[in-house]
Amino acid sequence: MSRLGVQAALLAAGWAAFFWLVSAQELWARVMGALFPQVSTPVYERNTLWELTWQHLGLTGVTMTLVVLIGVGLGVWTTRAQGHAFLPLVNNLTTVGQTFPPIAVLFLALPLVGFGATGAVAALTLYALLPVTRSTVLGLQSVDRPVLDAARGLGLSAAQRLWRLEVPVALPAVLAGIRTALVLTIATATLAPMVGTGGLGVPIIAGLGADNLALILQGAIPVALLALLGDLTMRTLERWLTPWVP
Amino acid sequence: MIEFREVTKQFAGGPPVLNGITLAVPDGELVVLIGPSGSGKSTLMRLVNRLIEPTSGSVWVDGRNVADVNVVELRRNIGYVIQSVGLFPHLTVAQNVELVPSITGVPAAQRRRRAEDLLHLMGLEPAAYAERYPRQLSGGQQQRVGIARALAADPAYLLMDEPFSALDPITREALQEQFLQLKRELGQTILFVTHDVEEAVRLGDHICLLGDGVIQQFGPPDELLHRPANDFVASFMGDSRELLRLGLRTAADYMRPPDPAARGQVGLDWPADRALSALLGAGGAAMQVVAPSGEVVGSLRLSDFAGSSQAQQPAGEPGA
Numbered sequence: 303m304s305r306l307g308v309q310a311a312l313l314a315a316g317w318a319a320f321f322w323l324v325s326a327q328e329l330w331a332r333v334m335g336a337l338f339p340q341v342s343t344p345v346y347e348r349n350t351l352w353e354l355t356w357q358h359l360g361l362t363g364v365t366m367t368l369v370v371l372i373g374v375g376l377g378v379w380t381t382r383a384q385g386h387a388f389l390p391l392v393n394n395l396t397t398v399g400q401t402f403p404p405i406a407v408l409f410l411a412l413p414l415v416g417f418g419a420t421g422a423v424a425a426l427t428l429y430a431l432l433p434v435t436r437s438t439v440l441g442l443q444s445v446d447r448p449v450l451d452a453a454r455g456l457g458l459s460a461a462q463r464l465w466r467l468e469v470p471v472a473l474p475a476v477l478a479g480i481r482t483a484l485v486l487t488i489a490t491a492t493l494a495p496m497v498g499t500g501g502l503g504v505p506i507i508a509g510l511g512a513d514n515l516a517l518i519l520q521g522a523i524p525v526a527l528l529a530l531l532g533d534l535t536m537r538t539l540e541r542w543l544t545p546w547v548p
Numbered sequence: 549m550i551e552f553r554e555v556t557k558q559f560a561g562g563p564p565v566l567n568g569i570t571l572a573v574p575d576g577e578l579v580v581l582i583g584p585s586g587s588g589k590s591t592l593m594r595l596v597n598r599l600i601e602p603t604s605g606s607v608w609v610d611g612r613n614v615a616d617v618n619v620v621e622l623r624r625n626i627g628y629v630i631q632s633v634g635l636f637p638h639l640t641v642a643q644n645v646e647l648v649p650s651i652t653g654v655p656a657a658q659r660r661r662r663a664e665d666l667l668h669l670m671g672l673e674p675a676a677y678a679e680r681y682p683r684q685l686s687g688g689q690q691q692r693v694g695i696a697r698a699l700a701a702d703p704a705y706l707l708m709d710e711p712f713s714a715l716d717p718i719t720r721e722a723l724q725e726q727f728l729q730l731k732r733e734l735g736q737t738i739l740f741v742t743h744d745v746e747e748a749v750r751l752g753d754h755i756c757l758l759g760d761g762v763i764q765q766f767g768p769p770d771e772l773l774h775r776p777a778n779d780f781v782a783s784f785m786g787d788s789r790e791l792l793r794l795g796l797r798t799a800a801d802y803m804r805p806p807d808p809a810a811r812g813q814v815g816l817d818w819p820a821d822r823a824l825s826a827l828l829g830a831g832g833a834a835m836q837v838v839a840p841s842g843e844v845v846g847s848l849r850l851s852d853f854a855g856s857s858q859a860q861q862p863a864g865e866p867g868a
């Protein structure tokens with residue numbers, strides 16, 4: 303099997319192990335009960351870990367879809383002649399979006415988009431936009447002048463140059479930006495319960511309030527594993543989609 | 549035929565780079581544009597495929613004013629090769645060569661066969677190179693792919709902007725040799741930019757020397773070397789221009805009847821500069837001229853080069 307094949311197989315095994323782990327509610331209760339005999343509720347009880355995990359995946363999935371569409375869109379637009387004037391503005395806005403602490407972005411977005419899942423998704427999207435927009439711009443700008451000149455001289459139209467040259471050449475950078483945004487979103491989504499949404503942040507925040515380390519770990523361990531698996535999945539995808547990268 | 553009619557080009561805020569250029573590249577010929585750096589060679593070339601538009605005057609290809617031709621259609625009929633090659637880094641060698649045919653919808657099997665033929669012709673065995681990426685090739689190999697890519701759609705015209713200038717001398721000479729052979733087989737009409745006099749003399753059917761925005765001289769290589777139109781041309785073509793001329797001829801052009809006293813041998817088909825070098829090495833004694841069959845057909849001595857160079861014309865340039 304090729305190196306990529308091995309990587310993909312290991313990854314599939316990793317995801318299977320992860321889903322088994324978050325479905326094993328009984329196991330968590332027993333292990334946490336044994337580790338922390340003094341706490342009365344060793345696992346979060348209003349939702350199963352399985353439910354919390356899927357809420358978290360849902361938040362991340364919707365956010366990342368928006369981040370990729372908007373981020374790549376902005377990156378392409380600001381590197382075309384029509385949108386070039388907006389490049390500095392977009393750069394600044396996305397930077398501001400990210401330099402704010404995530405919690406501040408969450409609360410600042412509240413009056414605009416309201417409490418609940420919409421608010422959380424909007425804030426998370428704003429927060430994760432920077433790496434994708436920035437890497438799309440940098441990726442598109444990294445296309446060598448002579449290659450673009452050759453493409454023009456060989457009779458490729460502007461659209462053909464974009465799709466057959468600029469986008470593929472930018473792809474490694476774009477994918478790396480998406481990977482950064484994904485890990486960021488998985489981690490930051492743990493704050494979503496503060497604006498009234500679910501996810502793996504729910505037991506963490508409950509645990510912090512009740513000084514219950516078992517609850518904190520029940521949220522934190524799956525989030526950490528999710529971030530790790532997300533990162534590895536993107537890396538595998540990158541290797542598969544961009545075989546020309548050394 | 550490519551024709552420039554009274555072409556002037558002035559970039560915003562600068563002096564005119566080209567000033568009333570009128571020039572024709574006849575069908576099937578290779579015309580070299582040569583001149584100092586910044587003399588407008590690339591600019592003149594890029595007017596042909598409309599990467600640049602003229603300030604005034606017109607450019608004609610195949611009897612049509614390029615300003616009236618759809619720019620994409622125009623470029624597809626004109627192969628384009630540049631010094632930095634510009635291969636697509638994310639495509640394999642074969643995919644790079646197939647680029648234009650894949651856009652114009654040539655069936656996959658057919659364009660693949662064409663790509664393999666062209667790679668073979670350029671001295672890259674498809675079995676070894678077709679699936680490699682550009683970064684896995686040397687500069688010379690990349691330019692071979694660049695030329696194959698330009699030829700893939702079988703264009704009637706080729707524009708080549710210093711295609712061999714970035715290569716080391718040995719690779720450059722090998723590519724020039726291979727390119728000359730290719731040109732004879734394919735018969736494209738070629739406009740070729742270089743700043744290297746030797747390359748211009750070796751490759752050009754005609755040379756156009758640009759300087760100060762105008763054509764300083766247009767003619768066969770021998771004419772620019774032997775009868776420079778002005779001091780600019782004489783100085784640009786260099787002090788060794790009579791030696792360079794020897795490269796246009798062979799030993800056959802200079803030899804006299806066989807001489808029994810001659811010792812050592814030069815080939816009948818050797819370039820004259822190589823024969824001269826052999827004579828100098830032999831200390832000035834006469835040498836035999838030997839046909840490829842091994843038969844002695846004549847003799848050569850140093851004085852033969854001094855006497856006949858005015859009278860004789862290079863092979864294939866009657867009346868030039």
Ligand SMILES: Nc1ncnc2c1ncn2[C@@H]1O[C@H](COP(=O)(O)OP(=O)(O)O)[C@@H](O)[C@H]1O
Pocket residue numbers: 559560562565583584585586587588589590591592
């Ligand atoms: N796009 C451009 N804008 C402004 N000036 C240019 C442009 N392209 C070329 N020039 C100028 O035109 C002159 C001729 O350039 P070029 O045709 O590239 O010369 P060459 O190929 O003979 O070295 C140079 O002075 C160069 O600076």
Ligand SMILES: [Mg+2]
Pocket residue numbers: 589590591709
């Ligand atoms: Mg140039």
